[in-house]
Amino acid sequence: MTANADAMVRPIVSKQFCSTSKTMFVVRKRPCAVNGGGFVVTDCRGNEVFRVEGCGPMLKHQAVVNDGEGKPILTVKRKVGVVEVFSFHKHWNGFVKDEIDGHEKPIFKVTASTLIFSEKNPIKVSLTNSSNTGKRAEYEIVGSFSERACGIYDDSDSIVAEVKVNDAIADVMGNMKNIYTVVVQPGIDQAFVFGLVAVLEKLSEEDS
Numbered sequence: 001m002t003a004n005a006d007a008m009v010r011p012i013v014s015k016q017f018c019s020t021s022k023t024m025f026v027v028r029k030r031p032c033a034v035n036g037g038g039f040v041v042t043d044c045r046g047n048e049v050f051r052v053e054g055c056g057p058m059l060k061h062q063a064v065v066n067d068g069e070g071k072p073i074l075t076v077k078r079k080v081g082v083v084e085v086f087s088f089h090k091h092w093n094g095f096v097k098d099e100i101d102g103h104e105k106p107i108f109k110v111t112a113s114t115l116i117f118s119e120k121n122p123i124k125v126s127l128t129n130s131s132n133t134g135k136r137a138e139y140e141i142v143g144s145f146s147e148r149a150c151g152i153y154d155d156s157d158s159i160v161a162e163v164k165v166n167d168a169i170a171d172v173m174g175n176m177k178n179i180y181t182v183v184v185q186p187g188i189d190q191a192f193v194f195g196l197v198a199v200l201e202k203l204s205e206e207d208s
Contacts, residue, residue, distance in 0.1 A: 012107060012127065013074050013096055013191035020186050025049065026166075027197065029178040038063065039201065041182070041194055050191065052198045060205070063198040065191060072097075074195045075104065078202065088114050090206075092199045094192070108192070110199050123203075125152075125196065145200040146207070148180040152196060160185050161193045163200075 009018040029039045041050040051070065054063040065074040079091040090112045095104040112123045125139035143150030145163060152161040166181045182197060184190050 008187040010187050010189060012189040013195070014189070017073075017189050017191040018187055019184070019190065022186055023184050023190070025182045025184070025190075027180050027182055029201075038198075050194050052194060052201075054198075060202070063202060065195050065198060067191075073191055076110075076195050076198050076202075090114060090203065092202070094195045108195075110196065112199075112203055123200075139196075141196065141200070146177075146204055148177070150200075152193065158185075160188045161196075163197065 008020070009015060011018055023043070025041050025043060027039050027041055030037055038051070038053040040048060041052070043049050048068045050068065051066045052063055053066065060078075061080055062075060062077040064072050065076070067073050073096065075095045076092055077095065079093060092110040092112075093106050094108040094110075095106055097103070098105050106128045108128060109126045110123060111126070113121050123141040125141065127138050138155050139160070140153050141150055142153060143163075148163055148165045150163050151159045154160050161182060161184045163180060163182050182193065184193050
């Protein structure tokens with residue numbers, strides 16, 4: 001990458017998952033009988049880019065994001081416990097493995113209200129190693145994931161990724177709930193985005 005390209009890259013999982021161009025991906029959900037469900041992410045050429053395992057009732061508190069070669073790169077886990085049972089919020093954390101000691105290292109936290117998910121009640125995403133000391137989260141997820149119509153926005157209200165239905169793909173491949181697209185803006189960490197999509201799938205399962 002050039003110096004200008006490096007300046008626009010915003011890695012969270014890894015720089016290797018950041019592209020300098022806007023990219024559209026197709027998400028195809030899998031039956032729960034296959035590795036606990038999950039989904040496969042392909043690019044416009046049909047190449048598998050990510051595979052998420054565990055988005056099903058057998059592994060309801062976690063999901064693993066693998067790269068196109070099947071290597072685990074990110075794990076999302078729901079925080080569970082007595083306090084969580086009585087809380088008005090659900091908390092999910094994203095972890096990567098430390099390259100030196102192999103221990104899991106938290107990189108982001110997702111906070112979702114147990115109340116109705118709407119534009120008035122967005123899901124908040126905070127980065128673990130952040131210099132942001134304000135009350136506002138670094139990212140917010142706004143819209144309706146169940147309708148496959150929501151966006152991920154940064155703290156300057158710029159959209160970084162969007163979940164939506166592509167009518168042409170839906171007409172050919174079927175149910176919009178099982179086939180949808182995710183458009184990721186330039187410089188955004190695509191693995192991070194699909195970690196958030198995995199959390200959204202989990203929240204959707206809980207509400208269904």
